[in-house]
Amino acid sequence: MPEAPEVEALASFLRGRLVGRAVTGVELVEGRALKTRARPLEEVIGRVVAGVTRHGKHIDVDLDGVHLGLGFGRAGWATWDEGLSAERSGQTPVAAVIARLMFGDAVLGITDAGDWLSVQLHVVDAADEVPSVAKLGPDAADPAYSRAMLAEALGGRRKQLKALLQEQETLAGIGNAYSDEILFAARLSPVMHAAALTDDEITRLWSALHDTMTAAVIARRGVPIAEQKAAKVAAMRVHGRTGEPCPDCGGVVEDIPGTKGGGQWCPSCQSAG
The missing domain is CATH 1.10.8.50 (Helicase, Ruva Protein; domain 3)
Structure with a gap:
């Protein structure tokens, strides 16, 4: 299970690569992972990433006012392919792939290697509209935690x-x-x-x-x-x-x-x- 140190590293990695880039395409491989059925993943297409932040063991991607919440659960994680066309990356066999977000010639993959699905995706208007984020306590990795x-x-x-x-x-x-x-x-x-x-x-x-x-x-x-x-x-x-x-x-x-x-x-x- 990824915990705060690993998710913080992932957030930093994505922040350095995604901010300022627009989503050019999406692919939802496992429909059960999307928990906001009234708001499809396609809603983020064309939107530019304004920021990437960590909330506990979750990541929030701010897409110019629309937020994509990523909850990794027990066995979720991410992959990054750069320099591939969206079509070629979409055909790359990844056994545990749950969803893909295309950024031109780069692809962010969300994966789950568990025996049961634990990854959760939410398309919302604010990070704290994700139920599991809204109820989080203080962050354990915050130096100010006294x-x-x-x-x-x-x-x-x-x-x-x-x-x-x-x-x-x-x-x-x-x-x-x-x-x-x-x-x-x-x-x-x-x-x-x-x-x-x-x-x-x-x-x-x-x-x-x-x-x-x-x-x-x-x-x-x-x-x-x-x-x-x-x-x-x-x-x-x-x-x-x-x-x-x-x-x-x-x-x-x-x-x-x-x-x-x-x-x-x-x-x-x-x-x-």
Whole structure:
């Protein structure tokens, strides 16, 4: 799942290539992905890109007042072909292609590699008309996100920390992988409840969140979009590393109980919770 650092890198990549260019054609390969049925994708043809912004794990493309919202879900991503004719690119076999937007001799492809469709496209008048964007909480990768804001978000809630970190209404942009990495850095158990945190533990969690997300945003910057997933996987210290030695204590990284292999932690380092 692309999370805030990867989506930020993609937004920056697209901003540098799309702003000032007009959409010359579209192709919707998977009709179920378009959630605004009353507003077809063809509505963006002829419009010039004025900006590209990130909202949590979503991207908004401002097309001179009409907005195209891109939600990548669990397995969505993008491809970029330049120097090809629209006709030739449209025939390029991409197994998971969901939609294509043509910009003259360049083509932006939206893909989904999952077993079930998770990509969502919205044609709207403003970014926050996309339901999943409208309910987003503060951005986890925002340097201005403070300890006080985190403490307020935790609010003594009896919810496990891993689940809370992934709750987009509370803190936007964190998914399965970075929640594991943040909790490992904070030395906190993923199944610990927010209500049980001491003031010192809240400070540790905030510092780990800030440092992890900041470092990841910087690390993903400039990485080709086709290599973003591999770069993310390579950077993980515990996520996805079941059975491997902990990089800090040498203990064994294990699956988080109850996640069925979907999350990982080091019990030796994070067992205080």
